Amino acid sequence: MKIVDVKKAQPMENVHNVKASELYKTEHAVAVHITLEPGEELKPHITPVDVFFYILEGAPDIMVGDERETIHQDMLVESPANIPHCIYNPTENRARVLVVKVPKPKKATRLL
Numbered sequence: 001m002k003i004v005d006v007k008k009a010q011p012m013e014n015v016h017n018v019k020a021s022e023l024y025k026t027e028h029a030v031a032v033h034i035t036l037e038p039g040e041e042l043k044p045h046i047t048p049v050d051v052f053f054y055i056l057e058g059a060p061d062i063m064v065g066d067e068r069e070t071i072h073q074d075m076l077v078e079s080p081a082n083i084p085h086c087i088y089n090p091t092e093n094r095a096r097v098l099v100v101k102v103p104k105p106k107k108a109t110r111l112l
Helices: none
Strands: 019-025 030-036 050-057 061-064 067-070 076-079 085-088 095-102
Touching (some): 030 085, 061 076
Antiparallel strands (some): 030 095, 061 085
16 A cells, blocks of 8 residues: 655646646556645646646636636546646635646646
């Protein structure tokens, strides 16, 4: 059994310059824990695979395509492959999001 302690997971470099840790990675899927401090955001980008965002803490705004909504803790948002998406934290509180990509992307994410 493999167990990952999110608090001890190694941060990974990313084009968004936010705290992110890869928690799970196989040939089938990737799961990343992202922390957005107040005012931080993921830049708008396109992922070549389906993605879902599960809000662990906070109330960030999530944009998928031309829709943008505030999403609260314990809510999940789907983002289909090849549709622009991003996450904003306009609040004064930290937001933590679990991002899962299925299947694992073979090519890089494209920033808009």
